[in-house]
Amino acid sequence: MATTMATRHAATRPGNPRSRRPGATRRRTRQRLTILSFIAPALIGIVIFFVYPLISALYFSFTKFNLLTPPEFVGLRNYQNMFHDTNLIKASENTIWLVLVMVPAQVLFGLGTGILLVTMKRSATIYRTIFYLPALVPPVAGALAFVYVLKPGTGPVNALLANFGIEGPQWFNDPAWAKPSLTLLALWGIGNTMVIFLAALLDVPVSLHEAAALDGANAWQRFRHVTLPMLSPVIVFSTITGIITTLQFFTEAAVAASAASGQATNGGNSVSTLFGYPEGSTFTYPLWLYVKGFGYNQMGYASAMAIVLFVVAFAIILLVLKRSKSFSGEAS
Amino acid sequence: MTALATPARSHRRAPVPPPRPVRKRRSKEGPLLFIARHSVAIALSMMFLAPFLFILLTSFMTNTQSLTSNYWPTSWHPENYIAVFRKTDMPKYLWNTVLYAGLGTIFTIMSSVPAAYALAKLQWRGRQLMFLVVICMMLLPPQITTVPLYSLWATYGLTGSLWPLILPTLFGDAFSIFLLRQFMLTIPNEYLDAARVDGCGEWRTLFKVIWPMARPGIAATAMFQFFYAWNDYYGPFLYTSENQDNWTISLGIASFRTLHAVAWNLVTAATVFAIAPVLIVFFFAQKAFVQGVTLTGVKG
Amino acid sequence: MIRPWRSGTAAAACLTAAAVAAAGCTPSIKPVEIASPGVTASGTIEFWHFFTDREADAIQKVVNQFQAQFPQVKVIVKSGQDDSKTTQSIAAGQGPDVALSGSTDSVGKFCSTGAWQDLTPYLTRDKVDMTDIPQVAQDYTAYQGKRCTMPLLADAYGLYYNKKLFAAAGITSPPKTFSELTADAKKLTQKTANGNLKVAGFDPLSGFYENSIAHFATMAGAKWLTPDGKSAVGSDPAWKDLLTWQKNLVDWYGYDRINKFQSTFGDEGSADNAFEKGQVAMNIDGEWRIAAISADNPKDLDWGVAPLPVSDSRPDAYGSGFLSGNVIGISKNSRNPEAAWQFIKFLTTNTDSVVSLANEIKNVPTLLSALKSPNLSLDPNFKVFLDVFANPKSAAAPLSAAGTAYQDTGQDFINDWQAGKVKDLDAGLKKLDENINQALGG
Incomplete structure (x- = not known):
């Protein structure tokens, strides 16, 4: 990284770095070294764990590479x-489905609970804790729990529905329901999103509501014209x-x-052959990237997928940088 | 905006305890509205809690019963938990997880605090650029760099261990740097100036002034990092799946069902092992968490 | 302010460096140098296998026998390792000295990439009698003339059937052809009052337990690859026979109904296996199910086993079936290949140890001398599998340098097909041809 550091304190007045007093140059050099010492580990990290692999992935993406034999262009x-x-x-x-359905569902549900x-x-405190608890559950444990709870046939949820004469869906075993089931799992762990909305809602000044109420606005109008505009940055952000x-x-x-497939790896199956069950409906982009790279050892192909993912993600990040003040360098 | 308290990556699922008390808004409301509101809240609570309950109950069933649609165990089998220990090396998984999360957190704080300070409070050319790169690192999916990093660690013979996950934290963690920087921005420059007038070098200023004032932010960052590592599945799956001696709890319970073809009573018992520690920690340290994050929740 | 050009310059600068670094760190394949005859191996070796639980205990017994005979070699055993973990860690320059894979699927990959060493020098030096190994097992352990694995027990597939349900349906003998299988499946199927399935005569869905497309393919005699290693799926008419038969039976049940019924089954490897529980009356499975049934000891299960039914156009093929086998080899990273070879030689060419392992794990022994051994104590039903194994029409899945990529592509296709998502079978198979060729080349 090109970090030539002509330094000056945030605190000291700008405008006098050109002073030619003796000792100033030496001080500036020392200051540069100090700053370098602050950021050196992170800089090394950026180069080794970000810049190098990014470029390397680009290189691999033009090769046939299986780690065992040298890459072949x-x-x-x-x-x-x-x-x-x-x-x-x-x-x-599937990934687009999740973006179009799961993300809005999370935002709406987080906003609703907030x-x-x-x-x-x-009673808010106790409810808040209860609503928040699932967000603490490790993702692996949450997924296993949901596969069990939503097990078709004998799982608790379908058994409960059967009591009401409703025949529950096949959830994780039905290609049409597997992604909705994952969405339910995501909604269960809504805690973090909810907290962000709750904090934002608490920031809406009461006086604004009161003023609107005096003007004869009903609850919906107050929400629509007072709360929502105040929340829109948070909605965009989440x-x-x-x-x-x-x-x-x-x-x-x-x-x-892999848990819902009901198949075992103890016959020597690789766990990656169970991914995507049922019928590839739960393959996500990164999951398929993993299977290609590490299940089939097609590292070159996986790298090409990584580059495409990079381009898409980077475009979205540019959007973030444009929209969000808190990401911009000169915040505060 | 409350960007500070925002977990920018979902897999950084750390307890962000909710901000405290709800301000009184309007005093008059009809009993009907009151009942409606509470019915919804109670219904939601039941839905949020039900999976915990089902998992706990099933973990005490016989394997035959766990395949039936009964909710309540006909007989109680706490020995399922012993069976989990016999089939897997839970203590080892637990120890590995503590090692990964513990060392990873300490290293992250050590390496990220100075960088965050330089980004927040010092001015130098390249600062903006570095900050942008940090944001990109934080937001880009980790799968993008997986293949080259894997082959990098492979050349050093470190795959099969947790070191490819722990060592990088010595070189800063993007999310932590971001969070710490945002927190440090809120510390008034006057304190720094005072320290500098007293002749403190930047390192001394960092430790004498910034560190104590940023403690809540550091605590929150450490918490995020710890929980991230504790819950991480992708990393250990990628690097240690072939070596059971280095498995973490997430990996252990994820592989439990497929590897041993066990019934759900044991799978749920293993799941309880993974959930219980985080819940216990949360309930004991809730106050500290709330304090840390409420302070971090300052607008950026 | 964002200045993108600056990161661009930095990126360009690093590009060259990274390309150089990436090219520099690639592993090379070293020629194998082996010791002269008569050298006693010693030292430590790491042995990875895919077994868990009961079968892991069984193989441990044989490892202990080896240790008793060769105390100077120490074997460290790691269980539950699948092919992708093994390949991944060998590729990363680590992994075991000796690896045991549960199928022939990866042999092509292991041999062609050099991940597993060529064993020929050892075989020649030690004058191993290869004629004691059945031809089929010799074939599936070597890829394009390179023998990088040895067979260690084989698997043969048959049709398990529930005698009690057969008697209740008035069926006297197991089906021999697809049409008989369909007819019997219909007779054996029972429904509940509200139309749901209670017993499925035969679950025809591919992807269920052992119903992989590769296992089906052998029943129809359908060819995967042409002699020059391209996809034969579009040109071999047997595929169309197979898929049409399968889809008809699926449709008879109704895809949704059989799928829903299937989701109530326990896991394949558990005591809640649908066949053991009497939820399916006939089931394709390997010979190891015999041992599993006797270990699980399910209530009221009276069962028998027969060869797999074959397609109606080739009744003479009855008696044959899908074969697979465990294969064992030495990693290219092994630091002690001599001791590793000693271990493999003991496991795969020593009649006594093959017999005792076959007795423990209940798989088909892969030595002719072991098959004839009086010490081989197998369940009477096991004879069916020995015959399938000896049948010249039985076949393993063809080996490919891309591993199972072609089968996985085919599996994706049949998943769509049985769900009714493929409207035109001919066009679908043609597309599958392309996909398989691409998967083979990728």
């Missing part, structure tokens, strides 16, 4: 093959972070698929 073949990879298409569709809590009085986290959705999809 194949030009654009990996990229061309992506268009014919039915599982990749499925995985991309609004509910903000209108509660004394939508964008939601999209970014959905682009890397891996753990829940992987664990739920």
